[in-house]
Amino acid sequence: MPLFCCRCIFFICLVSLGLFPLKASGAEAHNVRIAVKEFPPLVLPGMKGLCIDMARKICKRNNLIPEFVRYENVPDFLAAVKSGACDLGFAGITITADREKFVDFSQPFFDSGLQIAVHLNQSERMTYFTRAVLRVLGLSLSVFLLGLTIVAHIMWWLEKDDDYKHAFSTRYRKGIVDAYWWAVVTMTTVGYGDKYPRKVSGRLVAAIWMIIGVMWFAAFTATLSSTLTLDRLHPGAINSIADLDQHKVAVIRGTTTEEYLQYYTIDLVLADSLAEMVSMLKTDQVDAIIYDSPPLLYTAKKDPEIHVVGEIFAEQRYGVVFPEEGAEELKEIFNKEIITMRQNGEYRRIYNKWL
Numbered sequence: 001m002p003l004f005c006c007r008c009i010f011f012i013c014l015v016s017l018g019l020f021p022l023k024a025s026g027a028e029a030h031n032v033r034i035a036v037k038e039f040p041p042l043v044l045p046g047m048k049g050l051c052i053d054m055a056r057k058i059c060k061r062n063n064l065i066p067e068f069v070r071y072e073n074v075p076d077f078l079a080a081v082k083s084g085a086c087d088l089g090f091a092g093i094t095i096t097a098d099r100e101k102f103v104d105f106s107q108p109f110f111d112s113g114l115q116i117a118v119h120l121n122q123s124e125r126m127t128y129f130t131r132a133v134l135r136v137l138g139l140s141l142s143v144f145l146l147g148l149t150i151v152a153h154i155m156w157w158l159e160k161d162d163d164y165k166h167a168f169s170t171r172y173r174k175g176i177v178d179a180y181w182w183a184v185v186t187m188t189t190v191g192y193g194d195k196y197p198r199k200v201s202g203r204l205v206a207a208i209w210m211i212i213g214v215m216w217f218a219a220f221t222a223t224l225s226s227t228l229t230l231d232r233l234h235p236g237a238i239n240s241i242a243d244l245d246q247h248k249v250a251v252i253r254g255t256t257t258e259e260y261l262q263y264y265t266i267d268l269v270l271a272d273s274l275a276e277m278v279s280m281l282k283t284d285q286v287d288a289i290i291y292d293s294p295p296l297l298y299t300a301k302k303d304p305e306i307h308v309v310g311e312i313f314a315e316q317r318y319g320v321v322f323p324e325e326g327a328e329e330l331k332e333i334f335n336k337e338i339i340t341m342r343q344n345g346e347y348r349r350i351y352n353k354w355l
Helices: 002-017 050-061 074-083 122-159 172-187 200-228 256-261 274-282 293-302 328-343 346-354
Strands: 030-037 064-071 110-119 248-252 267-271 288-292 306-318
Touching (some): 030 050, 030 074, 050 064, 064 074, 110 274, 110 293, 122 200, 172 200, 256 306, 274 288, 274 293, 288 293
Parallel strands (some): 030 064
Antiparallel strands (some): 110 288, 110 306
């Protein structure tokens, strides 16, 4: 019994010293401080979003424990990574040559660009909606009435005959009324049969008119549908960056947007956050705001008074940010994982979840 006790004590000592592990274990997990900045929908309040999901999955597969540290603006975010206060930064941060001078970037994980948003309240939406619909209806009805008048007169001239009950009267007033009626019912392919052409020339005109009627209704429906799409309903004065000359435009200070627009004759108003820019826009302090496309589109979905206009311009890419020195291993891990997630479809699933 004493010998058995001695062996047990010796075994416990070996285990405690790590010389005789009970089971093989992987590399020791360690914390990684990750700088983040609110950037919908890549980084949302409550530590949610595309970047948060990606960071957690990458860390889990590489035995890392993420510790997210939130910063309010881009300069503070970059300074934290540069100084080593954070091991890396993961948000919608654009890769630029100037930033590469003091931090490193992973390969791009998101393609984006800038867009313009304007204020459009509910009454203005209804006004533009009504104008757009009336414009389409007015043009379509004008074309319809012109075609109707031409065809009605041609058919009356070709098919007027007082001796045949299904023909048109030779008297203009009575005959043209019947011709208009015939043109309408023929165009709509209803055809009541009370009036119909006998001559070859009249039948040829009738056939052409029916084909035109089908095409006209198809074109009218397509045009009206596209007009009803809210993406086409905007204030009109601002549709692209070319329309911003001499307008007040809000941008976030210290961002690539401010840098990009400094060469334009635009009256820039600097803000500290997207929320501040939206507030300026809704209180008419500025005429438009310019920011990265993802957060603008996300904001427009949540707020019906914010309307994104025009196409994406100044295309840019986002990357994970690392200090210039001492982060080679982390950078290699994230680069490898970004490639893997794109190849196996995991990135697309996360993308579809948030955008």
